Amino acid sequence: MQLVKLTTQEDVAAHVAQQIADTIARKEDASFILASGGTPTKAFDMVPSMLSSPASQAKIIKLDEWVGLSNSDKDSCEHYLTEHVVKPWGIQPENYIAFDGGELPETEVERIQEVMDSMKNPDLCIIGLGMNGHIGFIEPNDGLPVNVSKVTLHSASKAHPMVSGKNNIEFGISLGLQEIMSAKKVILMVTGEHKKEIFDKLLKSNVTTSLPASLVKIHPNAEIVYSEDVI
Numbered sequence: 001m002q003l004v005k006l007t008t009q010e011d012v013a014a015h016v017a018q019q020i021a022d023t024i025a026r027k028e029d030a031s032f033i034l035a036s037g038g039t040p041t042k043a044f045d046m047v048p049s050m051l052s053s054p055a056s057q058a059k060i061i062k063l064d065e066w067v068g069l070s071n072s073d074k075d076s077c078e079h080y081l082t083e084h085v086v087k088p089w090g091i092q093p094e095n096y097i098a099f100d101g102g103e104l105p106e107t108e109v110e111r112i113q114e115v116m117d118s119m120k121n122p123d124l125c126i127i128g129l130g131m132n133g134h135i136g137f138i139e140p141n142d143g144l145p146v147n148v149s150k151v152t153l154h155s156a157s158k159a160h161p162m163v164s165g166k167n168n169i170e171f172g173i174s175l176g177l178q179e180i181m182s183a184k185k186v187i188l189m190v191t192g193e194h195k196k197e198i199f200d201k202l203l204k205s206n207v208t209t210s211l212p213a214s215l216v217k218i219h220p221n222a223e224i225v226y227s228e229d230v231i
C-alpha cells in the first residue's frame with residue numbers, strides 16, 4: 001500500500017483524475033468501480049478535460065446506493081454518478097452497471113452479483129472514507145460482507161449529507177469486499193478537516209473489521225491519497 005500526501009484537495013483531485021484518464025488512454029474499455037459523495041467530485045469533474053475523446057467504451061460500476069431512493073432522486077448515488085461521470089465522460093448507457101435503490105434490494109443484489117461474477121478484475125476502484133471508517137456501505141462490524149449485499153446503515157452513514165434530511169433511510173446496497181479487492185488498483189481518497197479523526201485511526205490501525213477501510217492496506221496495489229487538511 002502506498003501513502004500519497006498532497007498539499008490541497010485540488011491536488012488530490014488532479015492526481016486521481018489523471019490516473020483515471022491514463023487508464024482510459026491505455027485501455028478504452030477499462031472498467032471502474034466508483035464511489036459517490038463529496039470526496040471524489042472534483043476528480044470526476046476534471047476527467048473530461050483530460051480525455052482525448054469521450055470514454056464511450058469505458059465501463060462504470062456503481063459502488064453503493066441508498067435503499068429507498070429511486071434512480072430519479074436527486075440525492076441518489078445514481079443521480080450523482082449520472083451527472084458527474086456517465087454524462088460528462090460520454091459513457092454509453094449499456095456500459096454503466098448500476099442498481100436502483102427504489103427497487104426490491106434483494107432482487108437488485110442478486111442481479112448485480114451475477115453481473116460482477118461475469119466481470120472479473122475491474123481496472124480501477126475509487127473509494128472514499130466514511131466518517132465511521134466504512135468503504136462503500138461496508139460498515140464496521142464483526143464480519144464484513146464478502147459480496148454484493150443489502151446492509152444496515154450505521155447512524156454515522158445515515159447522517160451523510162446526501163441523506164441527512166431524510167428519515168426513511170435505513171439500508172444501503174453495496175458491492176462487497178471481494179468486488180472491491182478484485183480491482184487491479186484501489187485508490188482511497190481522503191480529504192477535509194472533518195476526516196482528521198478517522199484518518200488518524202486508519203493510519204494507526206492494523207487490519208480490522210471495526211475499520212473496514214483498513215482492509216485497503218492489504219490490497220497489493222492500493223494507494224491512500226490525502227490532502228494536508230486531514231492531518
Ligand SMILES: O=C1O[C@H](COP(=O)(O)O)[C@@H](O)[C@H](O)[C@H]1O
Pocket residue numbers: 035036037038039040063064127128129130131135136137157160
Ligand atoms: O456514505 C458514504 O460515504 C463515503 C464518504 O463520503 P464523502 O461524502 O465524505 O466523500 C462514500 O465514499 C461512500 O461511497 C458513501 O456510501
